Amino acid sequence: MVVIAVEELKVSVGGRTIISEATFTIREPSLVVVIGPNGAGKTTLLKTLIGLVKPVHGCIRIFDTIVHSGCRYPRHVRKLIGYMPQRDVINYAAPLTAREIIISGIIENIAMPRIVLPKNIDELVLDIAQRLGVENVLGKFFDELSGGQQQKVLLARALIKNPRILILDEPLSNVDEISRVEILEFLRDLVRREGKTVLLVTHDVEVAMNWSDYVLLVNNGRAVLYSSKMVEDVDSFLRQYPEKDRRIIPSRSPYCA
Template sequence: MRIALENFTKTFGDTAVIENMNLEIASGEMLALLGPSGCGKSTTLFAVCGIHRMDGGRLLFGDKDVTSVPSQNRNVGVVFQNYALYPHMNIYENIAFPLKIRKDNKKTIDEKVQEIAELVHIPELLDRKPIQLSGGQQQRVALARALVREPDVLLLDEPLANLDAKLRLEMRSEIRRIQQKTGITAILVTHDQVEAMSMCDRIAIMDKGQIVQLSTPKDMYENPASEFVAGFMGNPPISFLDGTVDENDLRLANSSQSLPLSSNISLPNDGETLRLGIRPEHFQPNYPAKLSGKISFIETQGREVLYDVTLENGDVLRSIQSSGMPHAIGELVTWGIDPDKTLAFAANGSRL
């Protein structure tokens, strides 16, 4: 089902947390609300599920206006960060609870619980209590409980934050598999860009109550709309170089070095400041526009190695390369940048 927020506004006390936000999620799509803590992503999620009231704007499920429909009647499924399983009920009762409230008959409940348990791979756990389950299993139960009512939309609030690294990887693909299998519209709230990129069709990146960019993961990585988005997406993160425009070059601040700028962007006037974003994979030994610096840090990541290169003005560029190169800390290197793969930002942070 299509979900649409129109001019959504939310205030706490006198401060507006979110103002006039618009967002549309296509039917069957999984969308990530990504952003740092306090950006308003959870507030948005709670407004969609009805736990928070909207102070302005409309919320549409399909063509139906549900703005003032109480949460109980909205038909949403929610998975919380701590799973919120009912500790005094066993797994079967947990999953059956939404159906029991809906007063389904016993046989229907039984069939549906079995069916959903199969889907999330926990049929053997039904008579356990939540406390006897591992984090990953609890997560599956929470998913099953959220989905058993066949809701119009599935809301996931930081669902992987409480899992250890290995389980997180496993559940990432599991959630995506189940979402695709059921074809349900889903919203994932997360602060982890890897999660957002790997699980979702589109990402809405939020900052200070605003959606700053809404796009597919690939597009967002390659074409960030602002310095904030560029800095948020990508691990290891992008590095930035400051300088002033000098014809078609960037003269680095406090440095004698300069870099050629891409011809694809509309350059500001000479003498204006500009910030260049360079991703670690685009600072490599064989790229054309050379920069010299000293290796100040080496992080071995197994298949790849991450180098921090400190330029003479103190700026640091990151480079990620296949392992096997015999570099050492303190070594002077001259590596290159492909000007067409750099991202240029104006002084106010917007993309050029």
């Protein structure tokens, strides 16, 4: 099985190469923590995976569908992926309630010319809000919520269409320790019980080491996937940078021909 395979991916933004070579394969439902310094290209890589940024070269395979740099990103693949953008790039001061924010997860991703919501949308919203413990704030304006509540609402937004892959850009920023553990336990359950795959960006090394199945290290234009079980010494792990001879997981993917 392939969940996500990336092969020889090259991504440029504004004429500058951000990812010069990324090759990795996620083969089973997993919690993957994406880690790397500011400006390394984590957000750019995630945006490329969901088709918001077009690669210069290489290919991405999501389950059975191969997306080459030369082709249009398939809409049916986009429906399989829930995306939570990095908090600091969004202006949520608009007077929208938590409920409206969550529902917008369906509208944005289906990209319909007319908005047609599922008949049971209220039920869907309540169900996901209850699972995340934010059912009591659905009627409140997003701006009125605490940082942790906001992150949970944005997570609910990414989940509302029941995607098989969740791509979450720094979902734990501005979140207190209790909410952080709640969110991580929730995500781990999604992987273990529902077979979803979660890619999560964080700068928290402890999260990377204690909660992930894999660590995707983005640095120096490269993205390399490591099994978390193989990473014993956090400090030396972070000091290293992707080098071919240090790869723990064979990088060459046979799935992206």
